[in-house]
Amino acid sequence: MSDDLVKRIKDRGDWLVDAVATATQNRMFLRGEPECDDVACDAIRMNGEKAMSQIAKPLADRIEALEAKLAKAEAGLLAIAKRDEQMIWGEDYEVEEAFKDMRDIALATLADIQGESHD
Numbered sequence: 520m521s522d523d524l525v526k527r528i529k530d531r532g533d534w535l536v537d538a539v540a541t542a543t544q545n546r547m548f549l550r551g552e553p554e555c556d557d558v559a560c561d562a563i564r565m566n567g568e569k570a571m572s573q574i575a576k577p578l579a580d581r582i583e584a585l586e587a588k589l590a591k592a593e594a595g596l597l598a599i600a601k602r603d604e605q606m607i608w609g610e611d612y613e614v615e616e617a618f619k620d621m622r623d624i625a626l627a628t629l630a631d632i633q634g635e636s637h638d
Contacts, residue, residue, distance in 0.1 A: 588631070
């Protein structure tokens, strides 16, 4: 998980303590108050962070995988765009070859982002 996500999870642990304080109307859960039970608040916070981490980890992994696929798609599209520039002044056989190259690039890119092999 990214450092930013870990930081946000830790911040939300404090929100959970605040939610418990609000729901129970018990001053022992009010952070910064003299009546605050630091052990109880820490237990709530740590359990909340652990639960959120368990939920966030697979989602963070999925986001990273999708970002990698997006980068592959971007590279493929850039390759196609550059190949198109080479077609503008080409002879018929060069244009036809460029179209075949672009098709191959598109198919290879699709296979990469779909997790398939392309031969």
